[in-house]
Amino acid sequence: MEKYSLIEIIGQGSFGRALLVYCKNTEHKYVLKEIQLPQQNSRCESTRREAVLLSKMRHANIVAFREFFEDGNLLCIVMEHCSGGDLLQRIQRQQKKPFPVDNIFKWFAQMCAGAKHIHDKRVLHRDLKTKNIFLTENGTIKLGDFGSACVLNSSKAYAQTYVGTPYYVAPEIWDNQPYNNKSDVWSLGCVLYELCTLQHPFQAPSWKRLILKVCRGAYPPLPKHLPYELHYLLKHMFKTEPRDRPSLHTILTSHRVSKLLRSHLQPEAWESTGQERRGRRLQRWDPEQGEEVTRRLGEKSLVHTATSQDTEWAHSESCEAPHRKQWSPSHTVLQRLSNARLQSADTGSSSDQGRAAEEPEEPGGAQQNRRRREWSREPAQRLLRVLEEAPVHRAFSTFIIHRAGAEAEAGAEAGAGGEAGAEAGAGAGAGGEAGKGGVCQQQEDHTDGLTAEDVDEERLQQRSDDDDTDFEEEQPCDWMGELENMFAAA
Numbered sequence: 026m027e028k029y030s031l032i033e034i035i036g037q038g039s040f041g042r043a044l045l046v047y048c049k050n051t052e053h054k055y056v057l058k059e060i061q062l063p064q065q066n067s068r069c070e071s072t073r074r075e076a077v078l079l080s081k082m083r084h085a086n087i088v089a090f091r092e093f094f095e096d097g098n099l100l101c102i103v104m105e106h107c108s109g110g111d112l113l114q115r116i117q118r119q120q121k122k123p124f125p126v127d128n129i130f131k132w133f134a135q136m137c138a139g140a141k142h143i144h145d146k147r148v149l150h151r152d153l154k155t156k157n158i159f160l161t162e163n164g165t166i167k168l169g170d171f172g173s174a175c176v177l178n179s180s181k182a183y184a185q186t187y188v189g190t191p192y193y194v195a196p197e198i199w200d201n202q203p204y205n206n207k208s209d210v211w212s213l214g215c216v217l218y219e220l221c222t223l224q225h226p227f228q229a230p231s232w233k234r235l236i237l238k239v240c241r242g243a244y245p246p247l248p249k250h251l252p253y254e255l256h257y258l259l260k261h262m263f264k265t266e267p268r269d270r271p272s273l274h275t276i277l278t279s280h281r282v283s284k285l286l287r288s289h290l291q292p293e294a295w296e297s298t299g300q301e302r303r304g305r306r307l308q309r310w311d312p313e314q315g316e317e318v319t320r321r322l323g324e325k326s327l328v329h330t331a332t333s334q335d336t337e338w339a340h341s342e343s344c345e346a347p348h349r350k351q352w353s354p355s356h357t358v359l360q361r362l363s364n365a366r367l368q369s370a371d372t373g374s375s376s377d378q379g380r381a382a383e384e385p386e387e388p389g390g391a392q393q394n395r396r397r398r399e400w401s402r403e404p405a406q407r408l409l410r411v412l413e414e415a416p417v418h419r420a421f422s423t424f425i426i427h428r429a430g431a432e433a434e435a436g437a438e439a440g441a442g443g444e445a446g447a448e449a450g451a452g453a454g455a456g457g458e459a460g461k462g463g464v465c466q467q468q469e470d471h472t473d474g475l476t477a478e479d480v481d482e483e484r485l486q487q488r489s490d491d492d493d494t495d496f497e498e499e500q501p502c503d504w505m506g507e508l509e510n511m512f513a514a515a
């Protein structure tokens with residue numbers, strides 16, 4: 026710590042301070058994130074996870090990691106300082122003046138390149154939003170805040186899961202489906218929309234209407250003067266079915282707009298997305314590496330997996346996971362919410378009055394016949410009851426959901442998490458938003474498990490977007506239980 030001197034405190038996150046510091050050795054400024062120890066486990070883990078993941082993500086469009094250490098009762102991560110601030114601040118500074126289209130393409134291409142790099146390492150960011158995307162002094166995009174990310178490679182199922190920031194969360198998450206690589210794509214669609222309009226695509230005065238809009242993919246159209254490519258991109262990124270959404274790989278390689286996007290990328294950003302590896306048979310991620318990462322992250326780490334994840338990864342081109350076949354994200358929640366709307370109106374809920382006329386009905390009775398994953402846990406009444414009085418501004422916060430068995434059993438069976446999650450929410454108590462803690466031991470920064478630049482050759486080849494939904498969490502989270510606890514506690 027002695028080698029850093031404090032310049033200023035640049036922010037107070039939900040778990041600790043972010044400091045702008047000066048390093049006497051390198052004569053550079055850095056951001057130092059600190060967390061008080063001991064605290065509750067989850068935030069501590071989140072910080073450690075951020076450090077470990079960040080340390081292994083070397084890419085022109087990802088915040089560069091410097092070091093990770095403990096100093097007394099502080100856990101510290103030192104990282105690149107992005108002096109342009111975050112995109113949320115940048116958007117706010119525009120004061121309704123639109124960004125030049127070239128800027129939009131450049132920034133979007135860079136965030137896709139950074140996110141693709143993450144996905145190529147089988148990591149999901151899970152909290153992509155304007156607040157977590159930074160700009161350097163020269164206007165280069167850097168993805169940051171890996172505190173919510175997860176690695177999909179351990180052979181065990183792990184103790185904690187996550188829902189994201191509701192305003193940026195994809196429809197499948199509201200339908201208790203697993204987070205997957207396309208969920209990150211949805212979130213980036215929200216960011217792209219904000220760059221285009223300076224507005225969030227899914228604005229609503231209540232949670233219920235927010236969720237309905239998200240599940241329908243119903244966003245106000247972009248202004249007509251914006252180029253066709255932006256309209257086209259958003260239309261695809263906001264497909265409510267993950268399988269219909271392009272992956273980042275597709276967006277940057279074989280989508281109608283790929284060439285245009287790539288023209289906005291510096292060669293080093295493009296090369297480090299893995300394209301330079303085309304044609305070379307690459308080593309598949311070794312499951313043992315996932316174990317190693319898990320061990321280093323600690324027993325309660327936020328690492329999700331399938332029990333047969335290595336097989337799934339190896340055969341992701343040809344094998345559809347069973348739950349993937351069952352995906353029909355928005356229909357379940359829409360139908361439940363629609364039914365509940367009537368019940369809610371019957372019981373005299375004022376906030377539901379008149380909404381039926383405003384919200385478009387689900388098109389096509391034929392969709393009712395689609396295969397549907399049963400939403401077995403909570404009827405929509407519960408959702409409505411929870412959300413009815415909840416302040417919608419909280420939908421911009423990051424939520425972390427705890428699973429049952431988090432404290433005792435890191436290796437809980439995959440698939441058990443959904444039902445158990447409701448109790449886990451109660452057990453977690455502290456309620457939703459990031460800001461947990463716990464005693465944590467120092468971890469060596471020895472994370473070889475994440476170093477493999479392992480991209481399957483097949484993944485570089487063109488595929489349908491359906492096949493392109495190539496990895497996902499195995500255990501959907503009980504965000505509703507968590508919301509219930511959070512709002513009950515408020």
Ligand SMILES: Nc1ncnc2c1ncn2[C@@H]1O[C@H](COP(=O)(O)OP(=O)(O)OP(=O)(O)O)[C@@H](O)[C@H]1O
Binds near residue numbers: 039042043107423
């Ligand atoms: N690498 C960075 N470069 C420049 N500013 C940063 C960097 N990392 C974080 N910040 C800024 O520091 C502040 C605190 O960030 P931090 O990630 O600690 O918390 P947060 O994102 O505000 O909240 P949360 O804890 O819920 O994630 C924010 O204003 C953020 O924009």
